[in-house]
Amino acid sequence: MSENTNQKPEVDAPEGPAPEQLEIVDIVEGSGDVATAGSKVDVHYLGVEYETGEEFDSSWSRGQSINFPLNNLIKGWQDGIPGMKVGGRRKLTVPPTLAYGPVGGGHPLSGKTLIFVIDLLGVS
Incomplete structure (x- = not known):
């Protein structure tokens, strides 16, 4: 994976079975402010399906980061972003x-394990 934030x-296709627990890997350690559970975060992100490696969403493709209260995002982000520092890639x-619950949950990504690469641009 590129380390240029x-x-x-880019995400390499994973091998082996999908994990049953949230996995958090820091690719680049940030040096700025730390995100907390109550933070509003400004992020760039890429999302791919674990099974296929297919991209399903990317702020990069839209050319604009997103800015959201962390508690409005999926549980995997609520659990996986706190402790991350601005300037980091995780x-x-x-x-x-x-993520979006079991198969049949009504969301196109229900039942799927997802991989996100998140660049933390700011917290407030």
Whole structure:
């Protein structure tokens, strides 16, 4: 994976079975302010399906970061972003229980394990 946080990351296709727990891997350690559970976060992110490696969403593709209260985002982000520092890049592998729920949950990504690469641009 690229370590240049000024450009869209690339995710290699994972091997083996999807994890059943949230996996958090820091690719680049940030040096700025620390995100907390109550933070509003400004992030760039890439989301891919674990099974296929297919991209399903990317702020990079839209050319604009997103800015949201962390508690409005999926549980995998609520659990996986706190402790991250601004300037960092983190990979979250999120099981369905912490993403969009089990198969048949009404969301196109229900039942899927998802990988997100998140660049933390700011916290407030």
